[in-house]
Amino acid sequence: MTPLHVLDYAGVAVFAATGALAASRKQLDLVGFLFLAGVTGIGGGTVRDVILGLPVFWIRDHTYVLVCAAVAILVFLGAHRLESRYRLLLWLDAIGMSAYSALGAAKGLTATGSPVVAIVMGMLTATFGGIMRDLLANEPSVLLRPEIYVTAALAGATVFTLSDMAGFPEYASAILAFAAAFAVRGSALRYGWS
Amino acid sequence: MTPLHVLDYAGVAVFAATGALAASRKQLDLVGFLFLAGVTGIGGGTVRDVILGLPVFWIRDHTYVLVCAAVAILVFLGAHRLESRYRLLLWLDAIGMSAYSALGAAKGLTATGSPVVAIVMGMLTATFGGIMRDLLANEPSVLLRPEIYVTAALAGATVFTLSDMAGFPEYASAILAFAAAFAVRGSALRYGWS
Amino acid sequence: MTPLHVLDYAGVAVFAATGALAASRKQLDLVGFLFLAGVTGIGGGTVRDVILGLPVFWIRDHTYVLVCAAVAILVFLGAHRLESRYRLLLWLDAIGMSAYSALGAAKGLTATGSPVVAIVMGMLTATFGGIMRDLLANEPSVLLRPEIYVTAALAGATVFTLSDMAGFPEYASAILAFAAAFAVRGSALRYGWS
Incomplete structure (x- = not known):
């Protein structure tokens, strides 16, 4: 597995967890957890692939769907023990968002070669x-x-694109982009930046 | 027409009716009825086809669009006579949802051969x-x-997929799936299950 | 540039401006302006292209993305001077909507040859x-x-489709359709039609 693959599964898993936590806050049943975990976990990547005209990633490899389902069940079983579910949701969301800003930019750059499209796809995903x-x-x-x-999403997507254009290997660009996005969003959450 | 075709037109028509009833509750004009009937009637199938990478069904056969328009006009002319439009909306929605859980699973299974994708597409559609x-x-x-x-949508999609994998003919799987989804949702509406 | 090209860039620019004005009303930061300008400016055309199975227009020509970004920055710098931003948003929205009703119908007709699909795509876009x-x-x-x-969107899409079927050149159909949609929507805004 390359760093991009790790970011991909990690992004899906933590986004799925935020969807399941939202279901928990709304006191939905297990299927509600599965549904919101699925939509949040694979929704951004689905829109990315459809717009780029690529086959949708989870149609070809349904491991992603199973990851979302597993996360939804785990959160369903354990969420009542968490005191501040919304705060946790925001931090997991920050991890998923940072991973996806790198991944979306990478897919956009590979598919089109255009830095502008890469940055937009990173933000969007x-x-x-x-x-x-x-x-x-x-x-x-x-x-x-x-x-x-x-x-923060824009920062991650831009760092990936610039780093890739500067000739850095893909894994380094992905790590730099994740770090940039997470630094911005994490600081905003920690210090209440606005 | 196969049972799947019947479910398809029936699903579009009743979903379109629920969209038109929502327009009625919001006191929109005729074009508002047409718009909400269209979005509700063909929206789920459009997302299904786009994600599966298939041509969107109503682009190839615009009978579906005309069905939505006819339903919207009928509801526009008659809706003021209905006393409890929201209750009717929920029951029609149950029929459409049940039909589409079978149909979405069938299309997902045909397009990819994966039971996981079939169940997800059934729920989604x-x-x-x-x-x-x-x-x-x-x-x-x-x-x-x-x-x-x-x-209920999950139940329908799962029944279709299992029945198809067990070797039942498509029409039987579709009928079983519709019955399963409608039994669950209908009971929930009738007895207030939650 | 044909009249359709002019309508296309104009539609993207004014829709982007309405997105930026919405960001201004919500007191978002510059990136919020960029995001809402982008979604509003290119969102309708993206859905149109995805449903028609065409390559998404701004993936092939990212000038559209740069137009949205430029508009967002201009509105960000100048919006505080505008007294009634919501009123301006509604009028710009009317121009964008009118342009897109012609353009969506034109693309739908070219891609499928079906007048029904053309009218629906005009309304939708x-x-x-x-x-x-x-x-x-x-x-x-x-x-x-x-x-x-x-x-008003329906009027524009219908006028384009009928005019094109009657053999008028594309630029004339586009101008007629824009005029029809804008006359209806503008009158509704001016005289409070409902």
Whole structure:
């Protein structure tokens, strides 16, 4: 597994966990957990692949779907023990968003060669799963929260694209991009940046 | 026409009717009826086809669009006579959801051969039209209502997939799946299961 | 540049401006302006191309993305000077919607040859960007506002399709369709039609 693969599964798993935590906050049943975990875990990547005209990733490899299902069941069994589910949701969301900003930029760059498209796809992939989760769960959208959010996704996507164009190997660009996005979003959460 | 074709047109027509009833509750004009009937009637199948990489069904056969338009006009002319439009909407929605859980699973299985993808596509197709209707009409989402909803879609999609894998002919699997989904959702509506 | 190209860039630019104005009303930061301008400017056309099975327009020509970014920055720098941003948003939205009703119908007709699909794609392309903007910005949906909206998009798409079928050149059909949609929507805004 390359670093991109690790980021991919990790991104799906933590986004799925945020979907399941949203289901927990709404007191849905197990199937509600599965549904919101699935939409959040694979939603952003689905939109990315459809727009790029690529085969949708989880149609070809349904391991991703099983990862979402496993995460949903684990959260269903354990979520009542967590005191502050919304806070945890925001931090897991930050990890998923950072992973996906790198991954979306990588896929966009491979598919089109255009840095502009790569940056847009990184932002879009990183933010879309969370936006769909908030819309479906009727929660305040991460997009409209005062803390810096889309900016962090933009930072990750831009760092990946610049690093890749500068000739760095893909794994290094992915790690740099993840670190950049997470540094921005994590600081915003920690220090209340807005 | 095979049973799958009957389910297909029936699903589009009843989902379109639920969209038109939502337009009626919001006191929209005729074009609002047409718009919400169209989005609800063909929305779930559109997302299904796009994700599976198939040509979108109503682009190739625009009978589906005309069915939605006819239903919208009928509801526009008659809806003021109905006393409890929201209750009727929920029951029609149950029929459409049940039909689409079978149909989505069938299309997913044909396109990919994967039971996991088939079950996911069945759930997704069955629930997405209703979710879009509720989002656009700013109504409480069926997804968050206390009664069992996504579970019924999951039951239908799973029954179709298992029955098909067990070697039953497609029409029998479709009928069994419709019956399973409708039994679960109908009971939930009738007895207030949650 | 043909009249269709002019309508295309103009539609993207004014829709992007409405997205940026929504960001301004929500007091988002510059990246929030960029995000909402992008989603609104290219969202409707993206859905159109995905449903028609065509390559998404801004993946092939990223000038569209740069137009959205430029508009977002201009609005970010100047929006605080505007007194009634929501009123301006509605009028710009009317221009974008009118342009896109012609353009969506033209693309639908070219891709499928079916007048029914052309009219549906015109309506869909014209209204979807604005619907996504309102959903994401948590504003009252243009779809549910009392003034005539979808009707104007339907008028534009229908005029384009009939004019094209009657043998008029494409530029004339586009101008007629734009005029028809804008006349209906503009009158609705000016005189409070509903």
